[in-house]
Amino acid sequence: MGFSNLRIPKLCEFCEKPFEAKKVTARFCSKYCSEKSGKRQKQLAKEMEARQTLLEKSVSKIADIQTRPYISVSEAVTLFGISRDTIHRLIKSKKIPAINLGERLTRVSKIDIEKMFTAVEMPDKSKEIPEKPNFEVGNCYTISEISSKFYADPGTVTNLIKRNKIPTKKVGSFVYVPKNLIDKIFDGK
Template sequence: MGFSNLRIPKLCEFCEKPFEAKTVTTRFCSKLCSEKSIKRQKRLVQEVEAKQVLLEKSINKIAEIQTRPYISVGEAAILFGMSKDTIYRLIKSNRISAHNFGERLTRVCKSDLESMFTVVKIAPEKEKIEEKQVFEIGTCYTISEISAKYHADPGTVNSVIKRNKIPTKKVGSFVYAPKNLIDKIFDGK
């Protein structure tokens, strides 16, 4: 594999410091930033999965709880996505009203909690809308035009197109790719 003379000014996606990238696909200024970014992504995915599992387990209970005016501390924790300790702290500071009917029978007013906090809702998944690309002479580059404009090897251009799933159209021996998508990738936007 040959070396490239490209020097592309970019911002690190993790630490947001400017650096000069040697390839078009470089995203981080160092291996350390790359590893930290991977760890952050894994942690965020685990947190989202944990919240989703908790919501799936308690979705039936949430529907039943929403019909009652007074609920237990554990039910309030599930409904509002907070710990029991937080609810007990709010009761102790008289920010929410509560009634103690005996051991493990503390009930809190749901309307007090609703006025302080919002109910945890399950967000609907967003659908991705794909726009249809128009392959006309003025709106497309050939592979050789891309490699000449950005001083990149045609093999590198092909791999970038495949990696980013850019739609292409082959006419005879030429492969065309939309200018707007190519410019976004190679300009670092």
């Protein structure tokens, strides 16, 4: 082709300065910008690859954890998204079996954590349904009624209601509380 008289105004893709291109396909103002851009592309590709490798590693790590009955505390953190503190507390209270293979080598039973974290969610859901407050007359206690029925002073009753997030309804100077929710608490004690 040789020389061309063509002059096309363009913006360099690397330094973003305007330049006059001799070819429609030109992307850079200079050899310098072209090389720099190539290096940057390679760098980006490398970073992408590193990120991809990291991702694949964590996927295969999780797959590997899934196959073992006993896992480390940090693996339990990865797998269940619960904190180290929670896990250590569960071990301490003997809620999940653990083996101590040495300093920082605690292994916990994966199945037991699994069971626990499904077991915790289930009753929570079933609790939410009957907790719809029923404020109809005859279905409610007043604070003083609870107080005399369960031999607790009104302050204690009020605290108990707050602590258990029991819904209440105020009518005049009386606070009405659904009977079933109160009975459930005192039954449980």
